[in-house]
Amino acid sequence: SGLNISRRAATEILTLSFWVNCVLPAKMGDVYRGWLLKHNGATSFGNAVGTVIAERLVDLATVALLGAASTFVAFGGKLPPTALALTAIALGVAAATTLLLLVARGFAATLVYALPLPDAIKSGFTNAATSLRAGSGGRVIRTALPLSIAIWIGESIRLAAVAAALGLFVVNPAAGQIGIASALFVALVSAVLTVVPFTPAGIGIVEAGMVGILVALFGFTPESAIALALLDRLVGVGSLVVGGGALFAVSPYRRGVGSLR
Numbered sequence: 001s002g003l004n005i006s007r008r009a010a011t012e013i014l015t016l017s018f019w020v021n022c023v024l025p026a027k028m029g030d031v032y033r034g035w036l037l038k039h040n041g042a043t044s045f046g047n048a049v050g051t052v053i054a055e056r057l058v059d060l061a062t063v064a065l066l067g068a069a070s071t072f073v074a075f076g077g078k079l080p081p082t083a084l085a086l087t088a089i090a091l092g093v094a095a096a097t098t099l100l101l102l103v104a105r106g107f108a109a110t111l112v113y114a115l116p117l118p119d120a121i122k123s124g125f126t127n128a129a130t131s132l133r134a135g136s137g138g139r140v141i142r143t144a145l146p147l148s149i150a151i152w153i154g155e156s157i158r159l160a161a162v163a164a165a166l167g168l169f170v171v172n173p174a175a176g177q178i179g180i181a182s183a184l185f186v187a188l189v190s191a192v193l194t195v196v197p198f199t200p201a202g203i204g205i206v207e208a209g210m211v212g213i214l215v216a217l218f219g220f221t222p223e224s225a226i227a228l229a230l231l232d233r234l235v236g237v238g239s240l241v242v243g244g245g246a247l248f249a250v251s252p253y254r255r256g257v258g259s260l261r
Contacts, residue, residue: 019244064094073181175219
């Protein structure tokens with residue numbers, strides 16, 4: 001069966017894992033999330049990992065589809081070659097993620113179970129597949145999808161607010177400005193770039209990507225693009241580092257004494 005966890009516990013554990021992703025490279029926060037779930041009541045590490053994988057796959061598919069849609073809106077359907085390529089990549093990621101989710105839900109677990117592997121490994125994969133199947137069912141996705149969309153819209157609102165503070169946001173943007181759809185597009189591309197595991201929170205990679213997109217697609221000067229990228233990341237990552245660090249200091253989950261209910 002799937003992992004039974006309250007919204008409060010899920011929020012705190014997610015925040016802790018996001019904080020770890022901000023201070024350590026290689027997406028260690030995702031591994032830490034599985035550890036937190038296991039040591040605070042999950043039946044097995046495989047069960048916890050399956051839950052994390054399901055959340056990540058659904059989230060990535062949501063980001064990809066929102067990114068593709070926002071590209072069409074931002075450019076009024078007249079996509080320049082770079083935007084067209086990014087849209088194709090986004091749709092490809094969404095399709096690949098959906099396929100991976102379907103395969104992992106059934107065929108992969110059956111294949112692993114048939115291989116001559118130690119029982120401990122088979123058990124871990126079986127638990128992960130069971131949790132993945134439960135965590136990606138129709139009812140769960142219908143519940144999680146609106147929340148995921150709301151989160152990414154919130155990310156774009158933050159970027160728009162930062163741009164507005166710099167005088168770079170207008171509803172009907174000209175070159176060197178961003179509007180509602182373009183803010184969503186840039187925020188989602190930035191989110192995808194954080195997947196690159198080389199640095200904590202994609203530091204350096206995300207900023208470079210944001211600057212490149214703002215200059216190449218939206219006519220920003222390098223100076224204004226750098227200012228927007230750095231300030232947005234300072235607000236987004238900085239607030240998570242400070243807030244997540246404070247939560248880490250007092251959270252019972254890091255000591256393995258928290259409740260998932």
